[in-house]
Amino acid sequence: MTYILYIAxxxxxxxxxxxxxxxxxxxxxxxxxxxxxxxTTIGVAGLVLLAYVFGRxxxxxxxxxxxxxxxxxxxxxxxxxxxxx
Amino acid sequence: MDSLYKMIEYGIYSAAILLILVGLYGALTKKxxxxxxxGLSIVDAGIHLLLVSIGYLKGxxxxxxxxxxxDKADIMVDPIPQALVLTAIVIGFAVTxxxxxxxxxxxxxxxxxxxDDIKNLKW
Amino acid sequence: MxxxxxxxxxxxxxxxxxLFLGALGILRMPDVYNRLQAGTKATTLGAxxxxxxxxxxxxxxxxxxxxxxxxxxxxxxISSHALARAMYKRKRYPIIKSEDxxxxxxxxxxxxxxxxVKS
Amino acid sequence: xxxxxxxxxxxxxxxxxxxxATFQRDLLYAVIATGVISLVLSVIFYMLQAPDVALxxxxxxxxxxxxxxxxxxxxxxxxxxxxxxxxxxxxxxx
Numbered sequence: 001m002t003y004i005l006y007i008a009x010x011x012x013x014x015x016x017x018x019x020x021x022x023x024x025x026x027x028x029x030x031x032x033x034x035x036x037x038x039x040t041t042i043g044v045a046g047l048v049l050l051a052y053v054f055g056r057x058x059x060x061x062x063x064x065x066x067x068x069x070x071x072x073x074x075x076x077x078x079x080x081x082x083x084x085x
Numbered sequence: 086m087d088s089l090y091k092m093i094e095y096g097i098y099s100a101a102i103l104l105i106l107v108g109l110y111g112a113l114t115k116k117x118x119x120x121x122x123x124g125l126s127i128v129d130a131g132i133h134l135l136l137v138s139i140g141y142l143k144g145x146x147x148x149x150x151x152x153x154x155x156d157k158a159d160i161m162v163d164p165i166p167q168a169l170v171l172t173a174i175v176i177g178f179a180v181t182x183x184x185x186x187x188x189x190x191x192x193x194x195x196x197x198x199x200x201d202d203i204k205n206l207k208w
Numbered sequence: 209m210x211x212x213x214x215x216x217x218x219x220x221x222x223x224x225x226x227l228f229l230g231a232l233g234i235l236r237m238p239d240v241y242n243r244l245q246a247g248t249k250a251t252t253l254g255a256x257x258x259x260x261x262x263x264x265x266x267x268x269x270x271x272x273x274x275x276x277x278x279x280x281x282x283x284x285x286i287s288s289h290a291l292a293r294a295m296y297k298r299k300r301y302p303i304i305k306s307e308d309x310x311x312x313x314x315x316x317x318x319x320x321x322x323x324x325v326k327s
Numbered sequence: 328x329x330x331x332x333x334x335x336x337x338x339x340x341x342x343x344x345x346x347x348a349t350f351q352r353d354l355l356y357a358v359i360a361t362g363v364i365s366l367v368l369s370v371i372f373y374m375l376q377a378p379d380v381a382l383x384x385x386x387x388x389x390x391x392x393x394x395x396x397x398x399x400x401x402x403x404x405x406x407x408x409x410x411x412x413x414x415x416x417x418x419x420x421x
Contacts, residue, residue: 001213001217004217004220004221005220007221007224008220008221008223008224008258009224011224011225011227011228012224012227012228014228014231015227015228015230015231015232016231018228018231018232018234018235019231019234019247021235022234022235022243028240028300030240030244030291030294030295030300031234031240031243033291034234034240034243034244034247034248034291035234035247037247037248037284037287037288037291038230038231038234038247038248038251041227041230041248041251041252041254041255041280041284042227042231042251042255044255044259044276044280045223045224045227045254045255045258045259048258048259048262048273048276049220049258049262051262052262052265052266057268057269057272060269060272060273060276061272063259063276064272064275064276064279067276067279067280067283068279068283070283071283071284071286071287074287074290074291075286075287075290078287078290078291078293078294079290079294081294081295081297081298082290082293082294082297082298083297083298
């Protein structure tokens, strides 16, 4: 069980680093916003996994709030790029 | 293993101080007003990280009493800096909002955001 | 080792692999629509699978895991749709490299619209 | 061990985002980088056993701060060194 958690967490770390590379490289604003969206989704999954590692039920609430509110920033940036804010 | 924990503790402190220095550099040397506000918000983030990391206890858990944790008060981290930071985040958001509204007023009056071009302080 | 732990471990491995592949997709794909495809759909499946896997490992957390999965299933398509629509409204057309005959009509339409934008 | 590697990667990511937000000329990209700083900082608070602070940072830093910065950029200019007086019409380039 411990090795499964190690493998999953190393995959998440690699995903974070690769998304950050696309965030720095991305030629347009859309690429950077896609990188932000991917970072948010990886963050929600990582928070739930860390809640299992710490072993407390109350920590899952943070991931819930993150999943509910994390996409509002992406939507606002998209509406601004569309020119309709 | 113990030295690794010590390393990561110094790593948090140095990262918080570097964050404060980067934000201060941006707020002091940039010419655009929005960039100055961004630098101030980075300074805020560094101060919050420094305060929370002061109250951290190695191997501790969150200071919340839930089923199964009624008698674990000796391994809980310090709740006072967390409460302070919780208030400071909200106040920092309000300060940022007021600063940005002032930026919008200045832009409508002067038609520029460069602080070199905004010379007359008289409205 | 119980049967629930085996199911949960397999789901966590699948989920983390999909999250990593989605992040690799936004690095490797050529234009913004392909990046959106990889970075939103694959990571949505990965996050759902991983959270349900954690719910299998701790059966008393299952209800809240399902709530998080439902919120992800609502919020991720909304953000990706808004972003794709914004990119289309800004006249960023996809890169088309295909030998297919049916794609030629689309290529002509895109080229005409790009020339209209430039002129 | 993997916990400490995650900690180091998060701290380096946050510092890189701060430097990027300071030295980027385009203000929209700097604002998105500020959102990345808040997002990573929330995970760091979570790993420092402060879930209530992480919850507040996720709600305010990721959503509300981005919204007010975007509204400001929409009402002023997008680029940092822009002196043009009529830039409000041609703000969004295709």
